[in-house]
Amino acid sequence: MVLRDNCTYMRLMQIPGHIDPVPVPRAITPREDGRIDLMGLSREQIRAELEAQGLDARQAKLRAKQIFHWLYHRGVTSFDDMTDIAKAQRPFLAERFVIGRPQVVEAQVSSDGTRKWLLRSDDGQDYEMVFIPDADRGTLCVSSQVGCTLNCRFCHTGTMRLVRNLTPGEIVGQVMLARDALGEWPKGSMASVAEDEDDDAPQYTTDGRMLTNIVMMGMGEPLYNFDNVRAALKVVMDGDGLSLSKRRITLSTSGVVPMMARAGEEIGVNLAVSLHAVTKEIRDEIVPINRKYGIEELLAACAAYPGANNARRITFEYVMLKDKNDSDEDARELVRLIRKYKLPAKVNLIPFNPWPGALYECSTPERIRRFSDIIFEAGISAPVRTPRGRDIAAACGQLKTQAQKLSRAELDRLAEEKQAALG
Numbered sequence: 324m325v326l327r328d329n330c331t332y333m334r335l336m337q338i339p340g341h342i343d344p345v346p347v348p349r350a351i352t353p354r355e356d357g358r359i360d361l362m363g364l365s366r367e368q369i370r371a372e373l374e375a376q377g378l379d380a381r382q383a384k385l386r387a388k389q390i391f392h393w394l395y396h397r398g399v400t401s402f403d404d405m406t407d408i409a410k411a412q413r414p415f416l417a418e419r420f421v422i423g424r425p426q427v428v429e430a431q432v433s434s435d436g437t438r439k440w441l442l443r444s445d446d447g448q449d450y451e452m453v454f455i456p457d458a459d460r461g462t463l464c465v466s467s468q469v470g471c472t473l474n475c476r477f478c479h480t481g482t483m484r485l486v487r488n489l490t491p492g493e494i495v496g497q498v499m500l501a502r503d504a505l506g507e508w509p510k511g512s513m514a515s516v517a518e519d520e521d522d523d524a525p526q527y528t529t530d531g532r533m534l535t536n537i538v539m540m541g542m543g544e545p546l547y548n549f550d551n552v553r554a555a556l557k558v559v560m561d562g563d564g565l566s567l568s569k570r571r572i573t574l575s576t577s578g579v580v581p582m583m584a585r586a587g588e589e590i591g592v593n594l595a596v597s598l599h600a601v602t603k604e605i606r607d608e609i610v611p612i613n614r615k616y617g618i619e620e621l622l623a624a625c626a627a628y629p630g631a632n633n634a635r636r637i638t639f640e641y642v643m644l645k646d647k648n649d650s651d652e653d654a655r656e657l658v659r660l661i662r663k664y665k666l667p668a669k670v671n672l673i674p675f676n677p678w679p680g681a682l683y684e685c686s687t688p689e690r691i692r693r694f695s696d697i698i699f700e701a702g703i704s705a706p707v708r709t710p711r712g713r714d715i716a717a718a719c720g721q722l723k724t725q726a727q728k729l730s731r732a733e734l735d736r737l738a739e740e741k742q743a744a745l746g
C-alpha cells in the first residue's frame with residue numbers, strides 16, 4: 324500500500340479489507356467560498372438552510388417549495404432564472420447558495436449511442452456515469468461511491484485503492500447532468516400547452532424524454548452508502564421534481580443482506596442482486612462478501628424483499644466467466660435455487676467485460692446461449708445483455724483508469740495476482 328501524505332488522502336478512507344468495509348457518511352461538501360450547494364437537498368433541508376440564513380418560517384417554506392421546483396423540475400442553475408422569486412431577493416440567495424453540478428472531466432459517445440462521462444467532485448475524486456439508449460427506454464447508470472470496498476475479482480472498480488461515499492448532491496447531480504446533456508428540461512412557462520404546434524413557442528412537456536430509467540449500477544455498493552443513496556433517490560422520485568417513478572429505478576447490490584429489507588421499505592425501488600455464482604466455493608472467490616453473507620441467506624432476503632412479486636421481479640445479475648461459473652450444472656443449480664425460494668425472478672446474463680490485468684475471460688457465445696436456454700426452458704427469463712459502448716470502455720470503472728493510467732506499482736500487483744491465479 325502506497326501511503327500518500329496529503330490532505331486529499333486524509334479525507335478519504337482506505338480499503339479496510341475484503342469484506343468488512345466501514346462506510347463513511349458525508350454531509351454536504353464544504354465549499355471554499357462558504358456558499359452552500361443546494362444540489363441533492365430535500366425541500367425540508369432547503370427550508371432549514373433558508374431559515375438558518377434569516378428568512379422567517381413562512382417565507383422559508385414558500386421559497387423552499389419554489390426553489391425545489393426550479394432546481395429539480397426545471398433544471399435551472401441560476402437564481403436569476405427563478406422568475407417567481409422577487410428580483411430583489413435573488414442576490415440574497417446567490418450570495419449564500421449555489422446550484423452545483425459535478426465537473427465533467429471527459430465525455431464520450433459510442434458508435435452505438437452509449438454515452439459515458441468521467442466526473443470530478445469538488446475534492447478532486449473521479450467517478451463515472453453511463454447513459455444507454457434503447458428503442459423503448461434510456462437508462463442512466465449512476466455511481467454511489469468513488470471506488471468500492473468489496474473487491475469482486477472480476478470487477479475493475481473493486482481494484483481501486485481509495486473509496487469514499489458520494490453525497491446525495493453528487494448522486495442527484497449525475498441525473499441532473501444527464502438531463503442537461505440530453506437537453507431534457509421543460510422549456511417555457513408552465514402555463515403553456517404541450518400541444519402547441521409552433522416549434523418556436525414555449526413548450527412544457529414531461530413525456531417523450533430519452534432518460535426514462537435509472538440503475539444504481541455504476542461505481543460502488545449502494546447499500547454501503549445507504550443514507551445518501553436513500554436521500555438522493557427520494558429527491559429523484561419526488562413528484563414536484565425529477566419525478567421518476569420507483570418502478571423505473573433499480574438498485575443493484577452485491578448482497579449486503581442486513582440492508583436489503585430497509586432498501587425495500589424505505590426506498591421501494593426495484594432490486595437487482597449480483598449473484599454471479601451458485602456454489603459457496605466460487606461465489607466466495609469472485610464475490611468475497613459471500614464469505615460474510617452466504618447464498619442461502621441472500622436468497623432468503625430476496626424472498627422477503629418488500630414489493631417483489633410477479634409484476635416486479637428481482638433481477639439476478641450473472642456475469643459469464645469462462646470455466647468458472649458457466650457450466651450446465653451451474654445453470655441447473657441456479658434454477659433449483661430460484662425455485663426453492665419461490666423467487667419472482669429474472670436472470671440477466673452479462674458477458675464479462677475484460678479490463679487490463681483481469682484474471683478471467685468471458686465465456687464463449689455458444690456457452691452463454693446454452694446457459695441461457697437451460698434457464699429459459701425452466702420458465703425463467705434469462706436474456707443475454709448485449710455489451711454496450713465497448714469502443715469507449717463503458718464498463719464499470721474503466722474510463723477512470725484509462726484517464727489516470729495505472730501506476731507502476733498497480734501494474735506489478737495485477738501482474739503478480741494474475742501469475743498467482745494462473746500458477
Ligand code: SAH
Pocket residue numbers: 471477478479539540541542543544545575576577596597640641642673674675676677678718719
Ligand atoms: N456494487 C453493486 C452495483 C455496481 S456493479 C453490485 O455489485 O451489484 C454493477 C454490475 O456490473 C454488477 O452486477 C457487477 O457485477 C457488474 N460488473 C462489474 N464488473 C464487470 C465486468 N468487468 N464485466 C461485466 N459485468 C461487470
Ligand code: SF4
Pocket residue numbers: 471472473474475478479480481541542543544577597719
Ligand atoms: Fe463493488 Fe459491485 Fe464491483 Fe463488487 S461488482 S467490486 S460490489 S462495484
